[in-house]
Amino acid sequence: MSKPVLHIDQISKQYQLGVMGSGALKKDLQTWWNKQVLHKKEAPDPEAYDEANRDYIWALRNLDFKIHEGDSFGIVGNNGSGKSTLLKIISRISLPTSGTIHGRGRIASLLEVGTGFHPELTGRENVLLNGQILGMQKKEVLAKFDEIVDFSGIERFIDTPVKRYSSGMYVRLAFSVAAHLQTDILIIDEVLAVGDVDFQRKCLKKMKSLSSESGKTVIFVSHHMQALRNLCNKAIWLEKGRLVEEGPADTVINKYLSREKVETLSQYYPNPESAPGNEWIRIKQVSINPQFNTQISYIDTRTPLDFEFSFWFMGQYPENTQILIGFYQLTGECIFELCSEVLKVEKGLVEGKCRIPGTFLNNGYYYVSMHFLNREQDTMYEFTASVAFDVVDYRNAKRPYGKWDGAVRPDFPVELSQVSFDAP
Template structure:
């Protein structure tokens, strides 16, 4: 039977809003004494924010645990406590083994040192000897794919290069517990696949325990043994990947399908693109019920904030269990001058079976690197009206009947 390697016991973490510290040493000592002699209340005061409240679960040796939840749900705070970057306000963590973590791009690296020097620096932090690193050095550099820049100071690295090297170091050095925060969100598709394969290898053959924060539900469903679902700092669910992810997607649907932004200044997006609206409209409703024989009209409008950038829009349709059913792309388009652009298409009637579905939209450049992405930005429930359900269709046929127009 696998042994628990990490135990979270009623972990809570609070922050005082608008305060960096007490005004005097006396106030700090009083606060510390109260913490030792009294059990602090979890009731939020006007100036106290509880990022985590009473989190308890255990992780067995060799398991891969996914951490999911909306932004601000406490995912990163929990991992920072495990990594000893933060101390819990209440509760205890019991664990054993060396921890290697990538909490955000650049964590643990010294910008003035080269990539090679940072490999040895990270190894020393983990307590490894130089000769141990030398044995794995070639493998670390090769996996990262940045051999040509290994002697360049990392302050000159792009975010993708940073994460490539950081993940390679963390995965190959002698650590028992690997903590990854949104590693799969950075880097191209090929590197993400390498990460997934490597994490499976670490868990299955080397017995390393991995905790990973990600919004990539498909990857988590395939990779993880258990899923931790956090909501507003509390443990909403801890269980098997498929039902836990399904519950999260159903309850955490993003409601920006009902919004039409008048200006790019307030619209969601980044410095390159801003989304005016995105919608799925059925051809008909009967008493607010959408049946599977409805044609589903997909429409997306967005602004480009940078001229002359090439963009391809990729639409995903997932089942609520996390299975990708449709992936369809627009042709690559040079956006020219700053303008409002529209993407539209239709999912034919009876193509999807009865059930719940969610849609994700990615904007990719000419190398298929993600410029902007919205996961679970739309969702829809289809009711059954026919006894015959279409089976799985090959992707080639899907591409022949589903077309996205990029105007």
């Protein structure tokens, strides 16, 4: 096991809330007097969270974990879970209220692309300035200069003031500087989604090589789960400033994503008053009915699935209604979408169904969302994550092992035949 390079030791962070007003100075003086002169220490206890006290908020509460050398470490969590606060504390931008961070080696953070870029300076001058702001020595930047410019792909404009750059060029140059930082620990906050798709791919590749080849420790925060899964080997999941889960990236990310899993294969509401919906649509029932044709009683990749639904149309006037049914992966990516015919519906019960054939979906977790459109193609109601189901891997002996790539796994036959024999 490699050595730890960072130890987050019981870190808590408290933020003062409230508006600045005439009372603020008096309060500050009181706090200062109590602390410095009377030596009354207000012991901050992050666990004693007082909902009624609106004066402060705990952004982080007693976080404790270690990051090891060569790790690519992901941090996931909802907005406001404390991810950015944690990054700020590790990068020395903000101080913890209590606790200690022990660390080893140089640390550089990239919480924003192009921090300190000055619009009036040329690309060349900005590369030098930005590299130094991010913690490189001048000679290190100069040594890497050609590589940086080459990576950014904007050689022609390097002596133009950056205010004349397009936003794409700006981001490319800024990211290139950051990608060539000479540091032991690199912290990256949600900055991978820069530039066009090609450049993003280039960045991801670069980031991956940073930790895998040069043994640097990289800490990522992102909402892009696919990228994190790709990049990280370890991860933590934060919720309201607390550590929820720590471990291998795949496990943590799956747990994080499945936090709002709908457990059942069907939903049923006996009367329109209590059913989900609005003034136009009320859901009566949605269900996934697996058509098992073998002995097994769970859904695997061979099982055909019938998706059935019924709803009350509540509108006062008849409406040309169309229904879109989207099938989503756990990552939130849509695999495919089905559209119904347009049907003129009146007040009353409407039902529908469709079939997903067997040997079509790949193994994994899927959920279904429904859109109800009116004649203007506007959404009348959106029923997200209506049902969800898990498709288990099935392979006969012919198939190779390992993760079967792709969102779908159709069994299109691939024919193979030898055409001629070359005598040796």
